[in-house]
Amino acid sequence: MAETEFVLDLNDDQKEVRSWLHGFAADVMRPAAAEWDEREETPWPVIQEAAKIGLYSLDFYAQQYFDPTGLGIPMTMEELFWGDAGIALSIVGTGLAAVGVLANGTEEQIGTWVPQMYGDANDVKVAAFCSSEPDAGSDVASMRTRAVYDEAKDEWVLNGTKTWATNGGIADVHVVVAAVDPELGSKGHASFIVPPGTPGLSQGQKFKKHGIRASHTAEVVLDNVRVPGHCLLGGKEKLDERLARARERAKGGERIKNAAMATFEASRPAVGAMAVGTARAAYEVALEYAKTREQFGRPIIDNQGVAFQLADMRTSVDAARLLVWRASWMGVSGRKFESAEGSMSKLFASETAKKVTAQAIQLLGGNGYTREYPVERMHRDAAIYSIFEGTSEIQRLVIARTLSGMPIR
Numbered sequence: 299m300a301e302t303e304f305v306l307d308l309n310d311d312q313k314e315v316r317s318w319l320h321g322f323a324a325d326v327m328r329p330a331a332a333e334w335d336e337r338e339e340t341p342w343p344v345i346q347e348a349a350k351i352g353l354y355s356l357d358f359y360a361q362q363y364f365d366p367t368g369l370g371i372p373m374t375m376e377e378l379f380w381g382d383a384g385i386a387l388s389i390v391g392t393g394l395a396a397v398g399v400l401a402n403g404t405e406e407q408i409g410t411w412v413p414q415m416y417g418d419a420n421d422v423k424v425a426a427f428c429s430s431e432p433d434a435g436s437d438v439a440s441m442r443t444r445a446v447y448d449e450a451k452d453e454w455v456l457n458g459t460k461t462w463a464t465n466g467g468i469a470d471v472h473v474v475v476a477a478v479d480p481e482l483g484s485k486g487h488a489s490f491i492v493p494p495g496t497p498g499l500s501q502g503q504k505f506k507k508h509g510i511r512a513s514h515t516a517e518v519v520l521d522n523v524r525v526p527g528h529c530l531l532g533g534k535e536k537l538d539e540r541l542a543r544a545r546e547r548a549k550g551g552e553r554i555k556n557a558a559m560a561t562f563e564a565s566r567p568a569v570g571a572m573a574v575g576t577a578r579a580a581y582e583v584a585l586e587y588a589k590t591r592e593q594f595g596r597p598i599i600d601n602q603g604v605a606f607q608l609a610d611m612r613t614s615v616d617a618a619r620l621l622v623w624r625a626s627w628m629g630v631s632g633r634k635f636e637s638a639e640g641s642m643s644k645l646f647a648s649e650t651a652k653k654v655t656a657q658a659i660q661l662l663g664g665n666g667y668t669r670e671y672p673v674e675r676m677h678r679d680a681a682i683y684s685i686f687e688g689t690s691e692i693q694r695l696v697i698a699r700t701l702s703g704m705p706i707r
C-alpha cells in the first residue's frame with residue numbers, strides 16, 4: 299500500500315464534502331431528530347432525502363471508504379452523528395453490511411450485492427450485518443448459527459438466531475456470519491449473503507431501546523434458510539483452504555491467530571468518529587447555553603466551575619478526534635496497529651461521548667433533563683458507543699494484550 303503522510307488539514311475537496319454533510323445534518327437531520335426518536339421507527343423519508351442528494355449511496359460511501367488520507371469516513375461519521383445519532387445509524391447501517399462484503403467478497407459478489415443494498419433514490423433499501431447472537435456477544439467464537447453445505451444442490455443451509463441486528467428483518471440483503479466448523483471457533487466462521495425474499499429468514503423481536511431509537515434493531519431468525527453456493531462470501535475454494543490451514547495449525551497445537559482482529563482495528567475508528575460527532579454536538583449546545591443563561595446576574599459561563607468544565611469537554615472531544623484520525627490514517631496507509639491504536643480510538647471516543655453528554659445535561663440544569671433540549675437524547679444515544687462493535691472492556695482487553703503480549707483475560 300502507498301505511503302501516505304498523516305495530515306491534519308482537510309484538503310479543499312474534503313472541506314467541501316464536510317460542509318455539504320454539515321448542511322444536511324443541520325437542516326434535515328437535526329429538525330427531524332426528536333420526532334424519529336419518539337416514533338422509534340426507521341426514518342425512511344430522511345434516508346430517501348439523503349439518497350436524492352447522493353449521500354445515501356454506494357458511490358458516496360465508497361469514495362469516503364477509499365479516500366487515501368483515511369479521513370473521509372471519520373469526517374462523514376462525525377458530521378452525520380453530530381446531526382443525530384439514531385437517524386445517522388439508519389443511514390450508515392447499510393455501510394456496515396457493505397463493508398462485510400467488501401472485506402470478504404469476490405469482485406463479482408461485491409458488484410452484485412453491494413449496489414442492491416442501497417437500492418436507488420426512488421426505492422431505497424437497507425442492509426443488515428448479522429453476527430451477534432443471544433449467547434455470543436463479546437464471545438463471538440461461541441456462535442451457534444450453523445451453515446451446512448448441501449453438495450447435491452450446491453446450497454448452504456443456515457439455522458440459528460441472530461440478535462441486535464441493525465436493520466435486521468427490514469433489510470433487503472442480510473449478511474449472516476455462521477459457523478461452518480464450530481471446533482475451530484471464530485476461524486471456522488464464514489459470511490453469507492441472504493438475498494431479498496429468501497424463505498426461512500424472519501424478524502424476531504424488535505428491541506425498544508434507551509437511545510439511537512430511530513435505528514431499527516431486531517432479532518433475525520434463520521430457519522432452514524437455503525442460499526445458493528455463490529452466496530458464500532469469498533467462495534468455497536477459499537473457505538476450504540482456510541479451514542484446512544486452521545485445522546492443521548490446531549492439530550499442531552499452534553494458537554490460531556485471529557485475522558479478524560486487524561480488520562476490527564481498521565473499522566473501530568469509524569465508531570469512534572460517531573462518538574466524536576455526538577460528543578461535539580452536546581458540547582456545542584452546552585457552550586451556547588452557558589453563554590446565554592444568566593444566574594446571579596451574569597452568564598453561568600462567568601463561573602470558573604462552569605467554564606472549566608467546557609474547557610475539559612472540548613479538550614476531550616479534540617483528543618478523541620485526533621486518536622480517531624490517527625487510527626483511520628494508519629488503516630488506509632497499511633501501518634500495523636502495534637499498540638491497538640484502532641481500539642484505543644474507539645475506547646477513548648466512546649467514553650468521552652458518555653462523559654461529555656452527561657456534563658452537558660448538568661450544565662443545562664433542569665432544561666438539560668427534559669426533551670425540550672437535545673442533550674438528553676444525545677446522552678441516551680452516547681451510551682451505545684461503548685457497547686456495540688466491541689464493548690469498552692473488550693477494547694481494553696485488546697489494547698492490554700497487544701501492549702503486553704500476554705494472554706490477559
Ligand SMILES: Cc1cc2nc3c(=O)[nH]c(=O)nc-3n(C[C@H](O)[C@H](O)[C@H](O)COP(=O)(O)OP(=O)(O)OC[C@H]3O[C@@H](n4cnc5c(N)ncnc54)[C@H](O)[C@@H]3O)c2cc1C
Binds near residue numbers: 428434463510691
Ligand atoms: C443498538 C445495537 C445495535 C447493534 N448492532 C449490531 C449489528 O448490526 N450486528 C451485530 O452483529 N451486532 C450488533 N450489536 C451487538 C453488539 O455488538 C453486542 O451487543 C456487543 O458486542 C456486546 O455483546 P453482548 O450485548 O452480548 O454483551 P456481553 O458480551 O454479554 O457483555 C456484557 C458485559 O460483560 C462485559 N464482558 C464480557 N466479556 C468480558 C471480558 N472477557 N472481560 C471483561 N468484561 C467482559 C462486557 O464488556 C459487558 O460490559 C448491536 C447492539 C446494540 C445494542
